[in-house]
Amino acid sequence: MSLLIQKEGILTTVQGRGNYRLQRFGINPGGAMDRTAARLANLLVGNAQPELVIEMHFPAAEIVFEHSCVFALGGADFRASLNGNPIENWSCLFAERSSVLKFEKKAGGNRCYLAVKGGFDVAADRFENRRLKKGDRIALKIPLKEEKWLGKRRVSTSMLPVYSSFPTVRILEGGEINYLSDVDRQALTEENFVVTNDSNRMGFRLKGPKFKPLQTTEMVSSAVSFGTIQLLPDGHLIVLMADHQTSGGYPRIANVISIDLPLLAQLAANDKVAFELIGIDEAERVTTQFEQDVERLRIGCGFGRYW
């Protein structure tokens, strides 16, 4: 009643949606980089709760379903196949016992998510956030009875994040935006930024115009968040990602709005990004709209139908 990692991937981990409530102890929420992909994949398989998912980078792991299983892939397109037959992302699928899931090549995006119906049972194994290795077995919470499998369903394309290797992501002004001169502020939204090699799950360092902070007074450390853009002493920007520290002392120039974080999370080194500045009203409006769409999908997925 588990999935077997038959061949290990470059970086395969089990991720949740972020464990909040412990940041005052310096404990970061962590969680999936592309939370939208993780959420939609969970909804597709009919999970009412945001269950853990497997986050994969390319080359990805080769996985054996040691038990029949309903699953979905979301996020990056790694040209997946099940027993040699190509399968699609964003679609609820069924794997017979002993099926083999493989990924052939990177065809858009850099992080792919696997959700299974009922979720993974990793509490005892403490797999969360640790690299999965060859031979690891990740237990499924609920064994599926094959007769309960009713059919396919997919996410309508209008809802899917439009991944690109040069996305424009929307940002809100940060608490220390006034550390930038007018000229630098203009450059923030008019110039392009390149994701450097010095990027990982903690943060993406960007190369772009070199900013010269107007103020040099040191800040005392204050909270930061997934998507906070800080101005480093060398004049370049870093965007904090899922595994960021809970606080920081660098000026917070801006924050990427949460529904655009997946666009960023799917980038790799040398991809580019541009920023569009919006106000808090607009940020709340588009986020609310997105959540309404997710809610419609959730209802559409009709929880409990397969149980």
Added chain:
Amino acid sequence: MRPTRIFPLGENAVTVEFGNEMSEPLNDAANNLSAYFETHRFPGFVEAVPAIASATIFYDLIAVRKSFLEFKTAFEAIKQLVEDATEHLADTPPVNNRIVQVPVSFDAENALDLEFIAENSGLTKSKVIEIFLSKTYRVYMLGFLPGFAYMGVVDERIAVPRKSSPRLIVPKGSVGIAGQQTGIYPNESPGGWQIIGKTDLDLMTPDRDSPCLFQPGDSVRFLSNKL
């Protein structure tokens, strides 16, 4: 105390700033506001994170908007809650009066930078230790690593800048100084603080709700384990 600034940290959090220095009144204000929201939870509240002179309230945007329809944005609603709370908290004494004692070994094998700190301050090693032990420190914030407490304020006679090139491995339990701050590495990690000694105390606990030895606002006494 009234906030100097209230601003969004993205669309799911609001930072409330009381100033920009390491001082007990500002830190009290940050801790009190966080404690207030932990006990007076509003619909959509996720968590309150106190820092040195600020507190950040994380929330679920959708839940807040649903519950505070009279506000145009969730940000405006939370801002109002914060203003009401700070008014209410005007002169509340600090909520935390815990004292934590930390035994420290200053043996040469553990006090990796004691020599340097002594040279830098122009004092003997034993004088540095004496000055270090003479104060009660406050936990101003936890951050950097899980359970890492930023404590202050270190006597300026033994204040010392961070190492110009961080150590790749600082042993677990190492007690460091950076400027007028002191802190303890809860686990082995890279780090640039100047190491004055080491404690055997475990800083992380298996308790899921209170996973660290230290809490924001704790008072900390270092003791020499030789005494």
